Amino acid sequence: MSTSETIIAVSGLSKTYESGFQALKTVDLEIRRGEILALLGPNGAGKTTLISIICGIVNPSGGKVTVDGYDIVGDYRQARSLIGLVPQELTNNLFDTVWATVNLSRGLFGKAPNRAYLEQVLRDLSLWDKRNEKMMALSGGMKRRVLIAKALAHEPQILFLDEPTAGVDVELRRDMWEMVRTLRDKGVTIILTTHYIEEAEEMADRIGIINRGELMLVKEKVVLMRQLGKRQLIIQLQQPLTALPEAVQGRAVELADDGCMLTYTFDAQGEQTGVGDILRALAREGVEFKDVNSSQSSLEEIFVGLVHDSNRDRAQA
Numbered sequence: 001m002s003t004s005e006t007i008i009a010v011s012g013l014s015k016t017y018e019s020g021f022q023a024l025k026t027v028d029l030e031i032r033r034g035e036i037l038a039l040l041g042p043n044g045a046g047k048t049t050l051i052s053i054i055c056g057i058v059n060p061s062g063g064k065v066t067v068d069g070y071d072i073v074g075d076y077r078q079a080r081s082l083i084g085l086v087p088q089e090l091t092n093n094l095f096d097t098v099w100a101t102v103n104l105s106r107g108l109f110g111k112a113p114n115r116a117y118l119e120q121v122l123r124d125l126s127l128w129d130k131r132n133e134k135m136m137a138l139s140g141g142m143k144r145r146v147l148i149a150k151a152l153a154h155e156p157q158i159l160f161l162d163e164p165t166a167g168v169d170v171e172l173r174r175d176m177w178e179m180v181r182t183l184r185d186k187g188v189t190i191i192l193t194t195h196y197i198e199e200a201e202e203m204a205d206r207i208g209i210i211n212r213g214e215l216m217l218v219k220e221k222v223v224l225m226r227q228l229g230k231r232q233l234i235i236q237l238q239q240p241l242t243a244l245p246e247a248v249q250g251r252a253v254e255l256a257d258d259g260c261m262l263t264y265t266f267d268a269q270g271e272q273t274g275v276g277d278i279l280r281a282l283a284r285e286g287v288e289f290k291d292v293n294s295s296q297s298s299l300e301e302i303f304v305g306l307v308h309d310s311n312r313d314r315a316q317a
């Protein structure tokens, strides 16, 4: 096994479906061993297409992907055996039991039987008590848990989760996050696609944003939030103001909430935030504060801003 930092290398990857629709346009991406990478993007952005190509389900139209050095086309079996995929859609044979489903999946990858390992996987996913039940008798949430167990059955080094928590209840979502963290602690590389930005915010080490078949950026989550996030100082006033105080005119200060609140937006990265200046200037003018606090824009605001700006630029082009 290679120990290089990159476990999946995607270069110049493109996909045009038979309909002529170009779902991916020259994607380059290096996924690091042991990281949790979240791929965010609106509906139809190309997330599933990208994952499906890496997992060997969809053929690329151009470019190259290697998984731990194995080419996904030329060395398909080796590459695929390193990967577990939890797809969006339920794909199980409804007449099989939970145990048979998971055991069969392990066998398909040519792995020797390992009852103890599979028992642990089922226990971790709260499925052990259901092991003898037929798939058709399970609830939707339980079926999803089986999809995860199936993906883990052959002890993959890499786990892809395609919108793992779409439509699942709070408990399953929490269990899934817990499981993802445990797997990461064991060194498994995890790639998840999601519409839930808070999920990426909570879980990911790095975040990739896909829009219209293009990977717009891939960055460390903390860097992304620091670079693109804006901070805001929110000042609640004792007495409403009818106009912006002169001392803060020309600064990024706005009067809101019928004159009862002042907001000051500043660059979170800047060396000088200007917060002290603003507060002193207001105090000098006799403005009295009821409450002062600050907020950091969320990943959701950053994401919406980025995708919105890019779509607007395209429309204007």
Ligand SMILES: Nc1ncnc2c1ncn2[C@@H]1O[C@H](COP(=O)(O)OP(=O)(O)OP(=O)(O)O)[C@@H](O)[C@H]1O
Binding pocket: 017, 018, 019, 021, 022, 023, 041, 042, 043, 044, 045, 046, 047, 048, 049, 050
């Ligand atoms: N087999 C196919 N033939 C033609 N077009 C397809 C095919 N599969 C996907 N597409 C199109 O490619 C685009 C990207 O789809 P994809 O499923 O990769 O997006 P996604 O980002 O995963 O979206 P979602 O968040 O809705 O799952 C969509 O416009 C989709 O309609």
